[in-house]
Amino acid sequence: MTLLEKIILGIGAVLGLVGLVISHVAPEYFTETYVREDGWIEWLTVIALLAACILMLRRGLALRKIRPLPFILVTFGAAFVFLFGAGEEISWGQRIFGLETPEAFKKGGEVSPGLHNKQGEMNLHNLVIGGVSINKLVFSKLLGVILLIYLIIIPISCERSARFRAFVDRIGIPLPRKHYVFIWIAVIVITEWLVGTGKRGELREFLLTFTLVAQLISPLNHWIYDRSRILRKVAAG
Numbered sequence: 001m002t003l004l005e006k007i008i009l010g011i012g013a014v015l016g017l018v019g020l021v022i023s024h025v026a027p028e029y030f031t032e033t034y035v036r037e038d039g040w041i042e043w044l045t046v047i048a049l050l051a052a053c054i055l056m057l058r059r060g061l062a063l064r065k066i067r068p069l070p071f072i073l074v075t076f077g078a079a080f081v082f083l084f085g086a087g088e089e090i091s092w093g094q095r096i097f098g099l100e101t102p103e104a105f106k107k108g109g110e111v112s113p114g115l116h117n118k119q120g121e122m123n124l125h126n127l128v129i130g131g132v133s134i135n136k137l138v139f140s141k142l143l144g145v146i147l148l149i150y151l152i153i154i155p156i157s158c159e160r161s162a163r164f165r166a167f168v169d170r171i172g173i174p175l176p177r178k179h180y181v182f183i184w185i186a187v188i189v190i191t192e193w194l195v196g197t198g199k200r201g202e203l204r205e206f207l208l209t210f211t212l213v214a215q216l217i218s219p220l221n222h223w224i225y226d227r228s229r230i231l232r233k234v235a236a237g
Contacts, residue, residue, distance in 0.1 A: 001179075001218075002217060002218050004214075004217055005214040005215075005217050005218065008210055008213055008214040008217075009183070009210070009211070009214050011210065012206070012207050012210035012211065012214075015041070015044075015206070016187075016190075016203065016206070016207045019034055019035065019041070019195075019203045020190070020194060020195060020196075020203075022034055023195045023196035023197050023200075023203075024196035027196055027197045030196070030197055030199070031197055031199045034203075035199055035202035035203055035206075037095075038090070038095055041202060041203065041206050042089060042090070042202060042206075043090075044206055044210075045089055045202075045205050045206045045209050046086045046089045046090055048206075048209035048210050048212070048213045049082045049083070049085045049086035049089065049209055050082070050083070050086050051213050052078075052079075052082040052209070052212055052213050052216055053079045053080075053082035053083045053086065054079075055213070055216055055217070056075050056076070056078045056079035056082065056216070057076070057079040059075055059225050060072055060075035060076045060079060062225075062227055063075070063225065063227060063230070066227070066230055066231065067172070067230070068170065068171075070170070070171040070172070071170065071171055071172035071224075072172075074171050074172040074173060075172050085209075087123075088123045088124060088125050089205075091121040091122050091123045092122055092123065094121060094122040094123075095121075099122060101117065101120050101121060101122055102122060115127065115128070115129050116128055118133070147184065150173075150176070151176055151181045151184055151185075152181070154168065154173065154175070155175060155176065155178075155181070155220075158175060168221070169221050169224050172224060174215075174216055174219035174220075174221065174222075174224070174225075175219050175220035175221045176215050176219065176220065177215070177218075177219070177220045180211065180214075180215045183211050184208065184211060187204060187207045187208055187211060188204065188208075191203055191204035191207065192204075
């Protein structure tokens, strides 16, 4: 584990522990200040997502001429997902720039009465369509399935099949080291069962995004991003 990874994880662990304690001893402060909308925990989450976006974008740009198209698409695709997550987290700058919520997102709006944003914001994850929460139906459940595949199924498959491992490396999926799998699981379990208030999602998002950034710095198959190593391999034929 690199020094930068340790620093990022250390910051996350300290702030997570502080938040956990506050959620029990001062739950009102926790919900209204510590993890409030546009608070510093939310902004740290945004910064972490943007850092992950920039990291993958730089890798894609550096390797775009020497890696196959699927590798570049996966790398840029990951950068886009992280950028999308950051944008959603701050409602695409709505509160920063004082933008008005689009009519289609307003509850009871004339454009689409069956569609609205439950927080009256300009984002997709808080949309409610026909009484169904997109956040619960799509984002939470879909993210859970993706994490299961990424953290459990893919690594196990890579250990069992050299051919599958070569395929994963070829298309540019950064594999999580085993200790990160345990960190992800621990964060989900701890925030779900030990946070003292119902507003645990913001703290969980913060901890998971910090874990994500640390994990991406030096994945198990970190050599897939080593430009000099790739060029030497190409030169050797």
